[in-house]
Amino acid sequence: MHELTLCRGLLQQVTRIAEEHQASAIKSIHLKVGPLAGIEIELLKRSFPLVAHGTPAQEALLEITAVKATIHCDECDVTSELDNIQLICPHCQSSATTLLSGDEMTLENVVLEQQEIKATHHVH
Amino acid sequence: MCTDCGCTNKKEHSTHDGINSKAHTSPQKPLVVDVHQSLLFENDKQAANNREQLSQHSITAINLMSSPGSGKTRLLERTIDELSERYRIAVIEGDLETENDARRIRAKGIDTIQITTGTACHLDATMINNALQQLDLKHIDLLFIENVGNLVCPASFDLGQHHNVTLLSTTEGDDKPEKYPVIFRATDLTLISKCDLLPFLDDFDPQRAKQSLESVAGSTPLFQLSAKTGEGIDQWLDWLQHAISTTKAAV
Numbered sequence: 001m002h003e004l005t006l007c008r009g010l011l012q013q014v015t016r017i018a019e020e021h022q023a024s025a026i027k028s029i030h031l032k033v034g035p036l037a038g039i040e041i042e043l044l045k046r047s048f049p050l051v052a053h054g055t056p057a058q059e060a061l062l063e064i065t066a067v068k069a070t071i072h073c074d075e076c077d078v079t080s081e082l083d084n085i086q087l088i089c090p091h092c093q094s095s096a097t098t099l100l101s102g103d104e105m106t107l108e109n110v111v112l113e114q115q116e117i118k119a120t121h122h123v124h
Numbered sequence: 125m126c127t128d129c130g131c132t133n134k135k136e137h138s139t140h141d142g143i144n145s146k147a148h149t150s151p152q153k154p155l156v157v158d159v160h161q162s163l164l165f166e167n168d169k170q171a172a173n174n175r176e177q178l179s180q181h182s183i184t185a186i187n188l189m190s191s192p193g194s195g196k197t198r199l200l201e202r203t204i205d206e207l208s209e210r211y212r213i214a215v216i217e218g219d220l221e222t223e224n225d226a227r228r229i230r231a232k233g234i235d236t237i238q239i240t241t242g243t244a245c246h247l248d249a250t251m252i253n254n255a256l257q258q259l260d261l262k263h264i265d266l267l268f269i270e271n272v273g274n275l276v277c278p279a280s281f282d283l284g285q286h287h288n289v290t291l292l293s294t295t296e297g298d299d300k301p302e303k304y305p306v307i308f309r310a311t312d313l314t315l316i317s318k319c320d321l322l323p324f325l326d327d328f329d330p331q332r333a334k335q336s337l338e339s340v341a342g343s344t345p346l347f348q349l350s351a352k353t354g355e356g357i358d359q360w361l362d363w364l365q366h367a368i369s370t371t372k373a374a375v
Contacts, residue, residue: 002277002280006163006164009163009164009165009166010163012166013159013161013163013165017157017159021155021157023155027154031163036305036306036309037280038276038279038280038306085305085340086302086339086340087309087339087340087341087342088338088339095338095339095342095343096342096343097342098342099309103309104162105162105163105164106159106160106161106162106163107159107160107161107162107163108158108159108160109156109157109158109159109160110156110157110159111154111155111156111157112154112155112156112157113152113154114152114153114154114155115152116152
């Protein structure tokens with residue numbers, strides 16, 4: 001869903017950060033995406049270079065950490081990490097669960113290539 | 125070591141004792157900037173503004189979602205018939221094209237803003253903000269936002285609403301919730317619509333739909349209703365009235 005739109009929004013965010021720090025380029029971008037966020041990691045990875053072409057982010061490495069879904073069961077009080085997105089407690093099969101993680105899509109950090117410092121020496 | 129810049133490269137500084145100054149560069153370490161912000165940050169910010177505006181005017185805003193043809197507009201017509209004498213209702217309609225739905229609601233004497241999105245398959249907070257500016261917020265108790273017919277995208281875009289209500293009609297199949305987990309997980313109230321058709325359908329089991337819903341959303345309210353016959357409508361109206369009282373009490 002809207003991976004391309006999200007990439008455009010992401011490009012705006014990282015470009016603004018690069019400008020704020022007067023960076024010459026963006027080296028890498030680290031995202032966290034959960035299985036319930038409603039976006040596909042592979043599609044994001046493919047879309048971003050298309051959107052970033054010709055910008056300071058065009059060489060940026062997009063690192064995406066896939067976060068697992070974690071639920072807490074209100075019935076048996078157990079916290080479980082899920083391999084799927086069925087929010088049923090794997091221990092007692094209750095559906096009275098709370099999602100602790102798994103629906104995030106966040107920009108965690110940006111690694112910037114800083115401008116090289118030019119030092120001018122005075123004549124002795 | 126060069127006392128000017130601290131480097132040890134003698135060759136580079138052969139001109140130090142000369143007349144010319146020489147600039148040289150030194151590489152900088154990459155800078156890590158922590159962000160920890162949602163990719164939907166801009167939309168979320170606008171949505172929060174919308175929500176604040178609505179709350180300040182004590183307006184209860186409902187985001188109504190479903191597949192195309194599940195009966196959202198029909199349910200709104202029925203709801204308006206039942207509640208418009210008691211509450212001041214306004215509607216924001218979202219469609220790719222046409223004013224068809226807005227026309228139906230306006231025929232009931234209700235203030236309606238039609239958003240035609242063109243190709244956008246969902247409404248977003250900016251579109252809602254623009255629509256709010258066209259409404260008289262001082263004289264509204266209940267605002268319905270009828271989203272674009274779509275079970276995939278609308279769920280991910282916060283509009284500033286207080287409640288998400290999703291329709292699932294009996295002709296769509298009772299396993300739809302587990303096929304569309306994102307929207308059903310974000311839903312505060314699921315309505316099985318067109319239940320007047322149940323006697324004619326041998327493949328929709330409301331119990332099965334409940335299990336399907338709970339597998340992706342946990343325990344969550346589910347009502348059955350028919351906008352046509354009125355079956356189950358009272359429960360829906362009670363839920364709405366409770367939502368309105370809660371909003372008003374929060375001021």
